[in-house]
Amino acid sequence: MRKTRLSDRLLQISTILSTLVSIIGLGLIFQFVFARGLSLLSIDLFTSNYYGHNYIAELKPYEETTYTMPDFDDEDVYVIERYGLALRQGTDLAGNGVVEVEYVHPDSPFNTMFSAEVGVDTVDMDANNIIDRISYVDHPTSLSRRGAQVMASELNDPERVINQVFFADLGGGIRGSLITTLWLIFMTLLMALPMGVLTAVYFNEFAPVNILTKTMRTFIETLTGVPSIIYGLLGISVFVPLTVTLTPAVNTNLIAGSMTLAVIILPIIIRTTEESLRVVPQDHRAASLALGANKTQTTFKVVLPQATQGILTSTFLAIGRIIGESAALIFVLGAIVRDRVSIFEQSTSLAVHIWSMMTDEPANIALSSTIALLILAVVLILNVSIKLSVYLFEKRGKQ
Amino acid sequence: MSSKKSNKTSLSQTDTIVTNALLVLALIASSFIIMIAVFITAQGILPLISNNRGLGSVNLWHFLTDTVWLRGDYFVSTVYGAGFLIVNTLYIALLTVLLSFPVGVLTALFIARIAPRPIAAAMRTIIELLASVPSIVFGLVGVGLFLPLIYNLARSLGFNSAGGYSVLGTVFVLALMSIPTITAVAEVSIRQVDESLAQAALALGATPTQTNFKIVLLAAKSGIFSGAILAVGRSLGEATAVALVSGTARSGPSFGLFQTTATITSTLLQGLKETVGIDYDIRFTLGILLMIVILLTNAALNFVKRKVGNQDA
Structure with missing residues (x-):
């Protein structure tokens, strides 16, 4: 009796321990991604380019005024009322001192300047840009290495007239990858959703019970177990050559990536849609047929509308899969981050963007975690949306 | 009347x-799996049968047994070996399932039978969510x-590890990925166990813990095993996460926990720089190898599942 109790206790403890290990292990993932990624999360991240860019600009004609500036309670910030500009003494990712733009007044002449580059008319200076140097007419140039304080005092000197401003944005944004991901979602769903839904309709409403139907079902189910890297091989051996022949693309590209993803999500869409078609009551079909509608009308006007929730669920699941997919896309889309996205060229989705940065030397874990945070947030929202849609449809069904 | 008939x-x-x-x-939807098989096989078999633009063909026996990925220079040598990759892949999958299976199943048992209802519901949602976290x-x-x-662990134990890239790291990552899959499937099959079975055991004087472990888990065995098979399949085919933590060794096999390693998938993913030539074509041969390894492992596990299931049924 005593021995049994002891073994009971041990088993109980091991159960609780295992649960704790799962919870802690998996909690670590979220904790890590939040801790490392949250600091870089900002609107600028979504709107700015990944690669930095240098600008040379000249001021447009302007009237001398004194701008009222907000109060910066920070000893590293230096205000230039004459131009409506505030500079900060900061450090870059490598730890070197740089002069950052802290604030640009909306009416400041720095806000819109003539570009001194070929092919570009105007450039904007935004907060977080880095000022390299400012040259003056008949005065020595202000250099960033002498610090923000010196540069600010020289800018405040009414004797000096600005000739040219040399500044840069640091990059590190994910705008390109974000656009690529949106393109991928759009094009993949465009291809896979009609095909998957109609295939599900065929299997559930039209298909005869025979060997062909059974074989087709088995083949589609087998797709679910294929690792994504194998889909990548399918992509480079079939879809990339296909798109290179039919479109202006010359290499791996976004269209081929979408085609590959379409094959990946096809079984998900077929299965989920079919499940929701299956629960449509047989009476509805019989009633529609009895009223004189034919099979096609019954299917598309009576049965399919009742599967809306299933199709919605499958769409959400598919979007989650598209956003998270990495291995296949590394082959079919490439792993080179692009700021300008074309559907005929290589670029990276958010997940592949992480891969590119993690395989770089040194790995950029901070920005990777920020992107991972974004991906996790989207996956979370999709999951909640699925639960919510199921709940709402059930509620409506009961009324 | 006649118009109505023609309408019909x-x-x-x-x-x-x-x-x-x-x-x-x-038919198109179901043809993709054939497309995968045909195109990858066609391209993957080329290095074995063609003379690879004058370099000579890859020796199949050597490819399946050698312990060095490539002897000689890239795009010059055809002496490829993937034998150690097969061993590594299976070894890592085995360690992964050894680690994640008990944890996953016991977590499922906790959710299905021990936890109070609100906690169980919350945990179920969390596990579901974690199963959809992307591998990257x-x-x-x-x-x-x-x-x-x-x-740090390796250093404190007196071992050398290449920055932590190791068998252990790979197994940890894969185990963490497998736990939600195993737990989700096991939890469903534990809940499906007939409650009267458990009641009968309790009535006969078994403690709740004895009932859970000796009756419920045994009754749910088949479903639990299916979850494990799913998880093993996922570990075998996982590429990006493994490539990031394995250290991409060029020779092996690596059995030491702190050694760098490489699997079929991680090698497949590495160094796909050119789009022609032997070093590109050989990836497809690896693709065939990966599919065969997964198919055989699945078949073997399903065979075991049927054997184990029959004995107690």
């Missing part, structure tokens, strides 16, 4: 047309969190 025939014609059109779509995120956490830990 045209409608049933519509049905025929629609049925056939949908059949074509279904697991890879990232592996690099940022596990590798430094493993590096």
Whole structure:
């Protein structure tokens, strides 16, 4: 009796321990991604380019005024009322001192300047840009290495007239990858959703019970177990050559990536849609047929509308899969981050963007975690949306 | 009257047309798996049978047994070996399932039978959510969190580890990825166990713990095993996360926990720089190898599942 109790206790403890290990292990993932990624999360991240860019600009004609500036309670910030500009003494990712733009007044002449580059008319200076140097007419140039304080005092000197401003944005944004991901979602769903839904309709409403139907079902189910890297091989051996022949693309590209993803999500869409078609009551079909509608009308006007929730669920699941997919896309889309996205060229989705940065030397874990945070947030929202849609449809069904 | 009749025939014609059109779509949808098999096999078999633009063909026996990925220079030598990759892949999958299976199943048992209802519901949602976390995120956490830990652990134990890139790191990441899958499937099959079985055991004087372990888990055995098979399949085919933490060894096999390693998938993913030539074509041969390894492992596990299931049924 005593021995049994002891073994009971041990088993109980091991159960609780295992649960704790799962919870802690998996909690670590979220904790890590939040801790490392949250600091870089900002609107600028979504709107700015990944690669930095240098600008040379000249001021447009302007009237001398004194701008009222907000109060910066920070000893590293230096205000230039004459131009409506505030500079900060900061450090870059490598730890070197740089002069950052802290604030640009909306009416400041720095806000819109003539570009001194070929092919570009105007450039904007935004907060977080880095000022390299400012040259003056008949005065020595202000250099960033002498610090923000010196540069600010020289800018405040009414004797000096600005000739040219040399500044840069640091990059590190994910705008390109974000656009690529949106393109991928759009094009993949465009291809896979009609095909998957109609295939599900065929299997559930039209298909005869025979060997062909059974074989087709088995083949589609087998797709679910294929690792994504194998889909990548399918992509480079079939879809990339296909798109290179039919479109202006010359290499791996976004269209081929979408085609590959379409094959990946096809079984998900077929299965989920079919499940929701299956629960449509047989009476509805019989009633529609009895009223004189034919099979096609019954299917598309009576049965399919009742599967809306299933199709919605499958769409959400598919979007989650598209956003998270990495291995296949590394082959079919490439792993080179692009700021300008074309559907005929290589670029990276958010997940592949992480891969590119993690395989770089040194790995950029901070920005990777920020992107991972974004991906996790989207996956979370999709999951909640699925639960919510199921709940709402059930509620409506009961009324 | 006659107009109505003709209308009806045209409608049933519509049905025929629609049925056939949908059949074509279904045929296309089901042809992709054949496409995968045919195209990858066709391209993957080339290095073995062609003379690779004058370099000579890859020796199949050597490819399946050698312990060095490539002897000689890239795009010059054809002496490829993937034998150690097969061993590594299976070894890592085995360690992964050894680690994740008990944890996953016991977590499922906790959720299904021990936890109070609100906690169980919350945990079920969390597990569901975690099953949909993309593998690249697991890879990232592996690099940022596990590798430094493993590096320090190895150092304190007096071993050398290449920055933490190791068998252990790979197994940790894969185990973490497998736990939600195993737990989700096991939890469903534990809940499906007939409650009267458990009641009978309790009535006969078994403690709740004895009932859970000796009756419920045994009754749910088949479903639990299916979850494990799913998880093993996922570990075998996982590429990006493994490539980030394995250290991409060029020779092996690596059995030591702190050694760098490489699997079929991680090698497949590495160095796909050119789009022609032997070093590109050989990836497809690896692709065939990966599919065969997965198919054989699945077949073997399903065989075991049937054997184990029959004995107690």
